[in-house]
Amino acid sequence: MTETSQHDAELMTLDEPVLETIKRDLKMIGAKLKFVFMPTAKSEDTIAELRKWDLWGPLLFCLILSVVLSVSASEDQGSTVFACVFVVVWVGAFIVTLNVQLLGGKVPNFQSVCVLGYCICPLVLAAVLGMLWNNIFFKLALVAAGYAWAMRAPVVFMAQLVSEEKKALAVFPVGLFYLVIAWMIVII
Amino acid sequence: MYPPPPGSSHGGDAGGYGQQQQSGMPNMAGFQNMANLAENPMLQSVAKENFLQMQAQLTNKYMPGASSFWNSLRYYFHVDNRYVIRKLGLLIFPWRHRQWARIRFNDESMNNDPSAPRTIDFAPPIGDVNAPDLYLPTMASITYILFIGLLKGTTKSFNPDVLQNTFSTCTLVLMVEIGAMKGSLYSLPGGADVKPALLDMVAFAGYKYVLVALNLFIGISLGRTVYNVVMFYLCLCMAFFVYRTMEQAVPAPAYEDTGHKRRLYFLVACAALQFLTIFFLGFTRDLGETTFPGFPSMPAFGADDEYADDEADV
Numbered sequence: 351m352t353e354t355s356q357h358d359a360e361l362m363t364l365d366e367p368v369l370e371t372i373k374r375d376l377k378m379i380g381a382k383l384k385f386v387f388m389p390t391a392k393s394e395d396t397i398a399e400l401r402k403w404d405l406w407g408p409l410l411f412c413l414i415l416s417v418v419l420s421v422s423a424s425e426d427q428g429s430t431v432f433a434c435v436f437v438v439v440w441v442g443a444f445i446v447t448l449n450v451q452l453l454g455g456k457v458p459n460f461q462s463v464c465v466l467g468y469c470i471c472p473l474v475l476a477a478v479l480g481m482l483w484n485n486i487f488f489k490l491a492l493v494a495a496g497y498a499w500a501m502r503a504p505v506v507f508m509a510q511l512v513s514e515e516k517k518a519l520a521v522f523p524v525g526l527f528y529l530v531i532a533w534m535i536v537i538i
Numbered sequence: 539m540y541p542p543p544p545g546s547s548h549g550g551d552a553g554g555y556g557q558q559q560q561s562g563m564p565n566m567a568g569f570q571n572m573a574n575l576a577e578n579p580m581l582q583s584v585a586k587e588n589f590l591q592m593q594a595q596l597t598n599k600y601m602p603g604a605s606s607f608w609n610s611l612r613y614y615f616h617v618d619n620r621y622v623i624r625k626l627g628l629l630i631f632p633w634r635h636r637q638w639a640r641i642r643f644n645d646e647s648m649n650n651d652p653s654a655p656r657t658i659d660f661a662p663p664i665g666d667v668n669a670p671d672l673y674l675p676t677m678a679s680i681t682y683i684l685f686i687g688l689l690k691g692t693t694k695s696f697n698p699d700v701l702q703n704t705f706s707t708c709t710l711v712l713m714v715e716i717g718a719m720k721g722s723l724y725s726l727p728g729g730a731d732v733k734p735a736l737l738d739m740v741a742f743a744g745y746k747y748v749l750v751a752l753n754l755f756i757g758i759s760l761g762r763t764v765y766n767v768v769m770f771y772l773c774l775c776m777a778f779f780v781y782r783t784m785e786q787a788v789p790a791p792a793y794e795d796t797g798h799k800r801r802l803y804f805l806v807a808c809a810a811l812q813f814l815t816i817f818f819l820g821f822t823r824d825l826g827e828t829t830f831p832g833f834p835s836m837p838a839f840g841a842d843d844e845y846a847d848d849e850a851d852v
Binding site: 427430431433449452453454513518523529530 | 616618681
């Protein structure tokens with residue numbers, strides 16, 4: 351009897367209240383954000399957590415970033431900016447993943463895209479906070495801090511994928527990728 | 539439908555995707571087994587393997603060359619930090635380099651099986667600084683595109699099309715250059731060993747992006763005059779590099795006299811082509827005249843645009 355009720359519970363997630371689903375997904379996103387904000391905490395949980403990749407977090411951050419930037423762009427460029435940011439984030443993440451795979455790191459596509467997408471979070475925060483005050487130096491400082499923070503987690507992630515003498519080669523495209531995003535936040 | 543994996547103990551499994559199996563499934567027990575599929579880690583890994591295998595099969599069916607292309611691409615990305623640093627030094631100071639020949643080893647297995655696909659018998663980049671790689675050109679071209687965007691941003695002439703236009707320009711220049719080199723290779727006497735592999739030539743031509751990106755960085759930070767001077771120097775470097783590299787890649791013919799002259803003309807033409815392409819790629823009207831710091835004044839970042847719009851609305 352318990353088996354049937356257990357498998358009933360498994361198959362019935364379609365019937366649960368929407369709030370439950372959203373809460374569960376948010377918890378999942380929150381668990382991964384722990385790695386982004388504290389990348390040196392090398393507990394087994396965080397590493398195992400990362401293996402279960404999901405694309406909700408990256409989508410959420412990408413959308414927030416695109417909306418924030420297109421709102422603060424000039425009138426006629428709003429939609430172009432949205433499209434540009436969206437494409438740059440996803441295509442850039444895939445290109446960086448491709449590079450790591452070509453360098454010999456054995457990581458599934460989507461896991462790497464997931465980690466890169468989550469690590470955009472500090473830059474998204476910087477973009478949102480940058481909307482408060484339109485001073486160029488304030489934005490520069492925020493974005494610089496966000497960039498430095500965003501680079502910490504992927505370095506740790508890449509370090510465990512490729513050997514020591516290829517680490518800089520795997521990290522360089524990640525640096526470029528976040529540099530593009532940071533620079534777009536500054537100029538738009 | 540692929541066959542179920544060998545050695546699996548479940549009676550009703552079908553690879554973890556919840557699909558019903560036609561034959562011999564007991565009713566309630568089998569259904570419960572399938573409900574627990576998602577939780578069984580061993581089954582998950584087996585399912586993943588099967589999925590990847592099926593994916594590889596499908597790829598081979600619809601894109602016949604894909605996996606061998608991927609494998610040959612792996613050769614060009616077999617690099618490490620040491621190689622990249624040495625190669626960068628080679629590109630910027632090519633006259634200091636003495637030994638330009640690539641290391642090759644004899645692949646004994648080729649003699650046993652003539653129908654096996656032709657493997658590259660040069661040492662991979664990780665063991666030979668003269669071997670071409672595709673990591674540096676790729677990263678350098680992406681850096682170049684981003685620097686162009688940055689440059690346009692400092693003069694307020696940036697829009698998202700700039701990145702795409704630069705990318706198309708780079709691709710076009712590469713294709714034209716490779717086409718010209720390949721075309722002239724046909725005019726040289728000699729067999730298949732005269733012609734270097736296509737990806738080799740893409741790599742050799744792509745190294746100029748390292749120099750152009752570096753040049754652009756120097757131009758952005760130090761101004762237009764320094765930019766022009768360094769561009770001339772880097773053109774010389776690239777011409778020398780391509781001359782020496784192609785000299786190794788296209789071996790001298792054994793006994794023909796005309797072959798020697800034609801080869802020489804080809805090498806000089808390759809070197810001269812570098813001047814043209816580097817100048818074309820590096821030509822920009824957006825550089826400031828100032829020296830250090832090279833960024834123009836703050837309004838270029840668009841900070842004043844907000845207020846300009848508000849006033850225009852009145």
